[in-house]
Amino acid sequence: MTKQLKYLLIIPLWSLFLFVDAQETQNTSYIRQEVMIRMRDGIKLHTIIHRPAAILEKLPFLLSRTPYGADQFIAPDKNDYVGPMAKEGYIFVNQDIRGRYKSEGKYVMMRPAHPKGSKEIDESTDAYDTIDWLLKNIENNNGKAGMYGISYDGWTAIMGTVKPHPALVAVSEQASPADMYMGDDFHHNGAFRLSYGFEYVFSQEAAKTDTTFSFPVYDTYDWYLKLGPLSNINEKYIHHKLPTWNNFVQHPDYDAFWQKQAVANQLDTSHVHVMNVAGWWDQEDFYGPLKIYETLENKGAGKKNTIVIGPWNHGQWAYWAGDQLGNIKFGSPTSDKFRTEIQAPWFAYHLKGKGEGRFPKAITYQTGSNAWKTYSEWPVSEVTPKNIYFHAGGKLSFETATQAEGSYASYLSDPSHPVPYRPRPIEATFQKGSRWSSWLAEDQRFVKDRPDVLSFETEPLLTDITVSGKILANLYAATSGTDADWIVKLIDVYPEGYKAEPKMGGYELIVASEILRGRYRNGFEQSKAIPANKVELYPIDLHQMNHVFKKGHKIMVQVQSSWFPLYDRNPQRFVPNIFKTREGDYQKATHKIYTSKQYPSSITLPIVKE
Template structure:
């Protein structure tokens, strides 16, 4: 199926954003459409749709979105429906909305380059990148869009969020505010294509083929309903180009040629470019974003190091990828939040943020303030305001240790003899990352957008998954801040992956919905490819059966484990087909692994004194909503 046919539903706000109805717009909203091919400094022309209110009382600011997903779906009717919250109450006259196909996609000229890095030679007047394309477009808009007030804002989710962040690196003087939402920041360390060097197979393959099979967007024709089986039958990743792609997908070739954090990935990573806060910035993330949670938090943190004027802000809510831009946000999968979190964000955070910076007459919005960090604390289901993120006060890092008998404990183990729990990880029988059948990422009926909320009982007590639990909580346990896990691990092989999940186990009885009794809700998680434990640029093998300390970043979270619940840690070594299969035999490049390299291995997680595997939780004390 050509994905472009369902693009307005799935991808208007980024990759696979919710198709729930958006907030209704005022009935009087009416827009006129102008189409333009805007010239860039190197001569390429970019297709742009300009939708301006027909009843504006005075000059209006411009709201600008740049996307690789096609802009034809942006019509007067869709803009009125989807962007109505921006034109209601605070900014009654609204905005001129501008949507642009980025270079090389759909109706725009030029060559598309996935995550095009910033130009190397800034002195070259013809050198281009996403920042220069945004700059040149804004310059043209100011001169050619009637009745504009000379102020521009940019926003977008996912890739569109990334183009916003890129425009903010070297902004046009008229760019007065930006909101990069769910923007990737590092495609090797923590966003779409890799996590800590572990390749995100199903997403990487399906997204690269979707974006690079032509100027439009279309899915790879996968002849299987359960992609778990399809990817398993691939065998070694060498077969992808040999059997299917034949070298025609540039991003897949990059995956295969750059498995390590080399100069290719370093040039793309945003951290090295985030050395100043150029415009007021509203960074937005979702705790259960299945694609880009690492990115927006990382961009915020890097910019915060240079924020001298208090114009760098972070909002994190209980959302999946882009879930804040559609629907009510009162739930995600079966998890209930008791309030319309998405509508609250749109009406009470995003709309006044842009009104303050783009409508001079609305500069002082009565009664509206934005804290440094506004985060939703799920579990207790309350919004929390913080002066910094992560919080620097009223939080006590506490270690929770993996103990004997599948227990977790606040006290470290005392035994000096080697003690461990073990499992056999077999690449021929990998643990699925979501319940089978695993549909294509953007296929009909796919559970991709909510898989992070799936009940983890579907893998609990598998022989290749270890679990440890705290006793039932007698008081609420609230965390706010960064999570880290240290595993003292050994393998009988020479390479390994380690997947760690922090889980909220609901009470076994008494829940309102029967299926929520005993529900295992994954609060935080990530994977680490152990070959990179010493250096992400230079992988080294593990020594068989010799334990080593491996630290895994579970990122950041604000969450309350309620009284009567239990805290669980799960560890496994496969997460398929989200993560490619580690052969568990060290090879220089896993994309070149032979079938004979894939071998079962015994994994040991140690829990003795001196080798105490643990998670460090940022436990909150004395904080009130």
């Protein structure tokens, strides 16, 4: 942290900014300029420009576009996030997007891009018009521009590549959302992210500047439980005044509304070089950068497309050392490495022609071994997919399930007593002192003994097992209800006698996890009731990892059917639209997870060949 830091605010969904008193930006080698830039439709966008006081060469632009207030950006040479680049010398530009803070126009959350040739405005056209204005009006520029940003700012950056200005050379989208229904902030696989979705939408749409919902209790678990059905949000609190919440209600399935927003349906390859940045424990947008990278790969981006994945939560690489996340220590300042050895050289080469430009296709931090790895492809192909099977008695092993057809483990899922997603009390997501940012690294023993959470684990490993790439859960399950949520967590269990750090003895660390709303087992465009008491296969994408389960550790899988209040409660009785549920729709249900030869529940792990 810089000495000029007054306090750090983690802004809801997708952005990090430093708030400072006016006098705190005086002792800087950068000159600040404030302008209103006219877009093609006449709307003016509020823009802050920082230029080095002493310009010894023509410089490129580095543009970041935000819904969180451009005024809040610290002078570049006082800002940890861009400090290494500030020493190199750039013209830094920060802009309020339409309808936010000091910019004119109407704010539309995640405004989709329009087809090429369209006369309609979007974030891509606004980026184009901004760059065009800068080139023509700011002296001593070298004719090149880059864009960068974290979360929403990362999304506006990647939107700049949809219809890019010829001068836009390099974009670093960092923790950008890619699909708000399939895997980012508002839904995962059809399951609605209740606390995050409600609190973020309120913060963005209740006023033109950020605001927070005032909870009457400290533990929001209680508030959300007493809230009752989702329909009470509109009926009791926001009264149909928040556009995005209304969209949730009107579009419960993966229809054209959500598909149009999805980055994969908007992106194409261009002349722009893209660096995608993700964190293994990103509690908001881990899915996004992986999906954007994959989309560009599939469209032939080739050497113009690269990915960096570190041991971080959402945006941790921006201002912190990155040597620790919660109780998990990494032994080196991983965020410092990103800022100085990855981000700064990458932009310097593409925008200023400095260096040799020999950047790996993929740079990922391998957790467990605590080492950076570079690859010529991602995911790596030199792996062997291998299933690790659930067995009776809570056992987990690579041996094929041999139990008889009726072998299963069961639990009673009660919507009136949902499993908390992190230890209580669950503070409001964005309030001071909230543990939201590190909940994915919490010790999972806090739910291990709940009767509605199943745990399967191996014996202590006799050798290291390295897993690198895509992970898939193959869950054979049945329910007495007609809908259900299935949550699978892949966990690294530390040895009880952990000499390196005794307090970590027995620690249960999530290394991959995901939820699937059962009504979408056959596709997300249309929900379908689950036949009661019928065994079905639920494939659940656990995304990617690069992790070493060390010798002496154990591999664990936990299965549960609620993660509250991060995800709304499944009524467990099928209703066409969960946002319109009523109190009487909620019911208890018995869920069975099968462990038999006929129905062999398992996790497919990509194991690195020795």
